Amino acid sequence: MHRIGYVLADGFQVMSLASQAVFEYANVVAGDQFYAIENFSVAGGLVRSSLGMLVETSPLSIPGLAETWIFTGVNTPLTNPSSPELLAFARKAGAQARRMAGICTGGFVLAEAGLLADRRATTHWAYSKELQRRHPDIKVEDDRIYIIDGPLWTSAGMTAGLDLALGMLEKDLGVDVARSVAHKLVMHQRRSGGQSQHSELLMLAPKSDRIQSALDYARRNLANSLSVEQLAESVHLSPRQFTRVFTAETGQSPAKAIESLRLEAARLMIEQGRHSLDTIARESGFRDRRHLREVFLRGFGVTPLALRRDARRDKA
Structure with missing residues (x-):
């Protein structure tokens, strides 16, 4: 079983959690519990989204709790920096996990933790220039749906998290399963990582x-x-x-x-x-x-x- 940990902070974007449906339906298509998903936060307990919805989380303690860690975005990454505890955990997890990902502005967490240094990355187009300004050692590509650089995955905003999750699914279980899940989720097309954020x-x-x-x-x-x-x-x-x-x-x-x-x-x-x-x-x-x-x-x-x-x- 492949364990996926979603890392939430106060003010997280609800849309980030939509990508969990990709892994849920992957289990349905595969006919097996290939993925196990759990939500985490630094202290655990209830975490409030930007919309006001409360989500129960487990505390971040051991990086080995998941093979894939996905950091969710917030609407105000420039005025809502990551806590020292969250960054310390990200660094530890980065040394142990199979994959690390940042959905939308969740990429700022990976950047602040130093994990994206000398790597390619993307984020929501509205924040890409600021990500580049704050972290000049990152090669920010602001016109990509998602980018994979080694074990580090980053995506553009909102619905791009679904494309990132489908990309992970394709690597884990193959293109046929990924295509079937996209069909079940009524996604008009599967977008590759290199595709433009703009239509x-x-x-x-x-x-x-x-x-x-x-x-x-x-x-x-x-x-x-x-x-x-x-x-x-x-x-x-x-x-x-x-x-x-x-x-x-x-x-x-x-x-x-x-x-x-x-x-x-x-x-x-x-x-x-x-x-x-x-x-x-x-x-x-x-x-x-x-x-x-x-x-x-x-x-x-x-x-x-x-x-x-x-x-x-x-x-x-």
Whole structure:
């Protein structure tokens, strides 16, 4: 049985505990009690979340109580530093545990304990610059869902904790079990660690259902040319009216938005590593792999092959 200890402090984010469902359903899919989960805090007893919910915890005493330790985040890491007792425990656990993880701003605990020195790490995008400023010896990558560097795992904010937990599950029990658990949790897709924290559809954030429908149509048909005329026809507007409304609601021209959606789709396929670059270019609507490379360099500052190498390193 693999024991997982969640470490909570006053003001912890309830969303951090959502990742426990991944391990719960892993036991269901595996048909065995592979994981045992327990909540801990420095003193034990009831710990209050940022929402006010109380959770019963066991006291942190022996690092060997768990093979994997997961430190939960708080909403105010900059004004709510970790206690000396918590940091002392993290250092001891880091020397003994199989894995250590920080969900969202839980990465600050690992950083303050000195465990992330000279390692790659990520955290919620809103706090990544401060993490880098406070700990210049960490290589902070602020546009990653989660990062694995040896036994240290860190994730972006909120729902990224689910992706981190699925990554652990895949390493422990294999990709088929991880995929089955994601399906049971009704997760639309499993995000790899190297994937961006940001979604182009969310960033466009159109105000009307009509423009949202046009974006949904575009995402389903990226392999096609997707002219303004096609998009306008899909939502029963004239091309001129569609362009005006689209730009007003999203702040981008239709052409620029479609290019961003193509890049996001190509990036996801590259990270998954299942298709050739020629296939990816064709299915995401680029002329060929050379065109894909040009737009990728302009949009991300890296080549598709470099991204694929990074994604494989994260999964190794």
